Structure formats: structure tokens, C-alpha cells
Amino acid sequence: MASYLPVKIAVIGGSGLYNLEGIEFVAEVNPDTPWGKPSDAITIARTADGTHVAFLARHGRGHYLTPTEVPSRANMAALKSLGVEAILAFSAVGSLREELAPRDFILPSQIIDRTKGIRPSTFFEDGIVAHAMFADPFSKVLEQVIWDQRDVLEGGKFHKDKTLICMEGPQFSTRAESNMYRSFGADVINMSALPEAKLAREAEMAYQMICMSTDYDCWKEHEVAVTVEAVVANLNANSANAQRVLKAILPGVRKVVEDGSVLEGLKGSMRFACMTAPAKRSKAAVEKLEFLLPGYYTV
Numbered sequence: 001m002a003s004y005l006p007v008k009i010a011v012i013g014g015s016g017l018y019n020l021e022g023i024e025f026v027a028e029v030n031p032d033t034p035w036g037k038p039s040d041a042i043t044i045a046r047t048a049d050g051t052h053v054a055f056l057a058r059h060g061r062g063h064y065l066t067p068t069e070v071p072s073r074a075n076m077a078a079l080k081s082l083g084v085e086a087i088l089a090f091s092a093v094g095s096l097r098e099e100l101a102p103r104d105f106i107l108p109s110q111i112i113d114r115t116k117g118i119r120p121s122t123f124f125e126d127g128i129v130a131h132a133m134f135a136d137p138f139s140k141v142l143e144q145v146i147w148d149q150r151d152v153l154e155g156g157k158f159h160k161d162k163t164l165i166c167m168e169g170p171q172f173s174t175r176a177e178s179n180m181y182r183s184f185g186a187d188v189i190n191m192s193a194l195p196e197a198k199l200a201r202e203a204e205m206a207y208q209m210i211c212m213s214t215d216y217d218c219w220k221e222h223e224v225a226v227t228v229e230a231v232v233a234n235l236n237a238n239s240a241n242a243q244r245v246l247k248a249i250l251p252g253v254r255k256v257v258e259d260g261s262v263l264e265g266l267k268g269s270m271r272f273a274c275m276t277a278p279a280k281r282s283k284a285a286v287e288k289l290e291f292l293l294p295g296y297y298t299v
């Protein structure tokens with residue numbers, strides 16, 4: 001086993017965040033998983049105080065995977081195989097509320113699913129059934145660690161307890177849809193939270209998405225609708241802030257990983273979520289799951 005393993009903290013970079021800065025490079029790995037290869041090679045890096053972090057670019061470095069094509073099962077399985085327990089997932093989002101301005105950061109606490117059922121979204125299929133709890137899709141422990149460092153943001157504000165709607169894309173929404181999402185109570189919109197957050201839960205990894213607002217989508221009457229150009233204009237500022245936030249929160253994340261609190265309520269949860277009688281579990285499905293949750297489903 002490589003000396004840096006296990007790596008217990010992972011960062012997923014979304015649009016505009018393709019690398020970690022100011023942190024020492026240790027290794028690059030590209031694990032094979034029963035669900036295929038991750039989006040790109042995973043970089044292992046080390047902070048000045050010796051914390052190891054795994055970094056994965058969700059759309060690949062160079063952004064060649066659409067939100068629909070992101071191999072989320074392979075991504076989550078690959079991170080889990082490194083020993084990851086806590087995931088900080090960055091995402092560029094549109095704002096559905098006046099008070100959530102472009103360049104603000106938002107910690108969502110809820111998700112509404114508007115993906116179209118075309119993304120593989122569970123590890124449990126083909127002869128084994130489990131139902132993970134998902135009422136609270138994000139980690140309260142990670143949320144608190146991040147919130148405690150909210151003052152490090154430059155040129156924007158931090159918000160928490162917001163609702164994220166995840167759409168399929170890749171096209172942006174119509175004005176009617178954008179208004180409908182507002183009427184649902186959604187505050188921000190992206191194309192990437194799902195199935196990532198569900199799969200992190202199934203793999204028993206604590207997961208918090210850190211949303212970085214880039215635009216007001218298209219709900220504002222008489223204002224131009226979101227374009228990639230508008231999004232990109234805010235990505236650079238957001239990415240500098242993301243690096244700042246990461247630097248500030250990693251010591252706190254390390255602490256909750258080391259004291260075990262980050263996995264409270266998660267560790268062991270999927271043992272009891274399985275509905276399939278041991279004798280009825282498909283051997284092939286159980287074998288695949290050995291990669292993710294070893295010893296859980298073997299008879």
C-alpha cells in the first residue's frame with residue numbers, strides 16, 4: 001500500500017476548478033473500479049501541516065464530460081477505494097434569488113431532483129436492493145466546519161440552509177422553468193449535485209457541496225438570460241475564493257475526520273439499508289459491492 005494511503009479527504013472541482021493550488025503534489029492515481037474509470041486521474045496532494053487530500057475534476061481537466069456523462073459511480077468508488085471519508089464538492093450554480101448574488105458562496109442543505117433518470121444513480125441493482133436514507137443529503141458536520149470559516153471569502157458573501165435544484169442540462173433552463181423552480185422553493189440551480197450526493201451517501205462518505213454562484217439564470221424579467229460567457233466571467237473570481245476557502249477549512253475537516261464525528265450516522269448505515277435476503281443476493285452484485293463496502297453483503 002502506498003505510504004500516503006488512506007487519503008481521507010477529497011475535493012471535487014467543478015466548472016472552473018480543475019486543480020488545487022499552493023499544495024504539494026504527492027502522486028497521481030487512476031483506479032479501475034467495477035463501475036469503470038473516474039472522470040480523470042485523481043491528484044493526491046499534501047498541505048503544509050501534512051494533511052493528504054485527493055482532488056478530482058468532475059468534468060475532467062479540460063472539461064470534456066457533460067453533466068450527464070460524468071461517471072459518478074466510478075468517481076465515488078475510486079475515492080472510496082483511496083480511503084476517503086469526507087468530500088468537499090465544489091459547483092458553479094445559477095442563483096434563483098435576488099439576495100444570492102453572483103460570486104456569493106452557498107451551502108445547500110436540501111436538493112430537488114430534476115435530472116431525467118438517465119444517469120446511473122445507485123450502486124445497488126441487478127440482484128441486490130438497498131434504500132439509503134437521504135432526507136438530509138449533506139453533511140451537517142462539514143457544513144459547520146465550512147460555515148465557521150465564512151469570513152475568508154473576498155468580494156462575496158456566504159449563505160447556508162438553501163435548496164439546490166439539480167437539472168439534467170446541458171442546455172440551460174427556460175424562463176418558465178426557472179420561475180417554476182423558484183415557486184418550488186429552490187434557491188440555486190446546477191446540473192451536478194445528483195447522483196453524486198446520493199452515491200456518496202450509498203458509499204458512506206460524508207459529502208457537502210459548496211456552491212459558487214455565477215449568474216441569475218433567466219428568471220429576471222427584461223434581463224439577459226444566462227450564457228456560458230457570463231458564467232465564465234465569474235468563474236475565475238470564484239475559483240480564487242474556492243482555493244482560499246479550502247485552505248481555511250482543511251484543518252477543521254481534518255479534525256472531524258480524526259475524531260470520527262464526520263462519519264457519525266453514516267458508518268455502517270448501508271448494512272441495514274439492504275432489503276435483499278442473503279440467499280437471494282446476486283453473487284455478481286455482491287462481488288462488485290465488495291469494492292465499496294467490503295464484508296457488508298457476503299454471506
Ligand SMILES: CSC[C@H]1O[C@H](OP(=O)(O)O)[C@H](O)[C@@H]1O
Pocket residue numbers: 013014015016058059067090091092093169190191192193228231
Ligand atoms: C458552466 S455552466 C453549467 C455547468 O456548471 C456547473 O458545473 P459544476 O457543478 O461541475 O461546477 C453545472 O452543474 C453545469 O454542469
Ligand SMILES: Nc1ncnc2[nH]cnc12
Pocket residue numbers: 092093094095167172173189190191214215216217218226231
Ligand atoms: N443557470 C444555471 N443553470 C444550471 N447550472 C448552472 N451552473 C451555473 N449556472 C447555472
